[in-house]
Amino acid sequence: MHNPAVAALVDAADPVDALMKSIRIPPRPSLLADLQCELARDEPAPAAIARIIAADVGMAGALLKLANSSFYGGTRQAKSIDQAIAFLGMTQVAALMAGLLARQAIATSGASLAQFWELSTRRAQAMVFLSKRLRIGAADVAHTFGLFCDTGVALLLARFADYDSTCVLAAGEPERRFTDIEDERHSTNHAAIGCLLARNWGLSSEVAWAILHHHDYQVIDDHASDDTVRSLVALSLLAERALQAYQGTPDSVEWRKGGARACAYLGLAEDEVTDLIDQLSDALGQ
CATH class of the missing domain: 1.10.3210.10 (Hypothetical protein af1432)
Structure with missing residues (x-):
């Protein structure tokens, strides 16, 4: 049987837990989960990483723009996700994607x-x-x-x-x-x-x-x-x-x-x- 007094006591006993539940933590984006899964393999494949990113056209375009910025791209301009991975490496590309996804989430x-x-x-x-x-x-x-x-x-x-x-x-x-x-x-x-x-x-x-x-x-x-x-x-x-x-x-x-x-x-x-x-x-x- 539900006891309101007991429920109130439990809630009062853990105000921090109640507070944490009131703060919305965005769930991990599926695109990021897929990237992390591939990177966790013994031999992650650049082509697989590229396919995962390219599946989201908006994110792929944003990543290319960021990868070609003066801070990351230097003199080399990537024209595709494959080239961005070749220039920057899989882990750096994944880090840039995580940032883009965080901003979106x-x-x-x-x-x-x-x-x-x-x-x-x-x-x-x-x-x-x-x-x-x-x-x-x-x-x-x-x-x-x-x-x-x-x-x-x-x-x-x-x-x-x-x-x-x-x-x-x-x-x-x-x-x-x-x-x-x-x-x-x-x-x-x-x-x-x-x-x-x-x-x-x-x-x-x-x-x-x-x-x-x-x-x-x-x-x-x-x-x-x-x-x-x-x-x-x-x-x-x-x-x-x-x-x-x-x-x-x-x-x-x-x-x-x-x-x-x-x-x-x-x-x-x-x-x-x-x-x-x-x-x-x-x-x-x-």
Whole structure:
């Protein structure tokens, strides 16, 4: 027999669970699942990857446009998905597709979200640049993390009417973690939501774990944590500082919180950081 009093008690006992259920996590797109399935094979076939992507004409066209952009395409212009795969590699093409699918799945109107996607794209590009330049990790993994690390922001913008003001407060907080402010105001945070989406979408555990901890800079010093997680969080701090500089704001609150840890982990002196930021700003401006 249904007991309303017991049901109310259960609901009250787990308000976090009720909150999480109220935040819509988009299901993993079937196209992404098919791509991941093929890439998981012992010998993934470029032709099979191309067929999966070509089945969605709109996505295929968007991928070609992105692959031929100055940041990814360079001097080589791909005229087909097969050529894009040959130029960029299967894993990088899959990472670009994941980003396009994320933007389609989290399609909400509003100036805040448009700005969010622009910044996410820049961050992903910055992560690729830094991963290649410093020869740390795989560029496609850095790209995926850079694009997905703040997807929770987009989902929380849709859930909470005052989340914009939360972001303003958290971005200006000089000592406490960004996620602490979110937890205080909303009982959840974008890192936790982004991690959940990453897991639901079949992204690697290292990417999901790095998303969860990308505002917890102590993880950089944690030798028990996976090196990929530590390097992604360290690179994200460097990317954040570079993006701030690119936008004309040389000071970065997040860099002040974790920059020293990132430099120590990456083995970078301050003048090397300055050079990297200048090079990255030039690349983003092209």
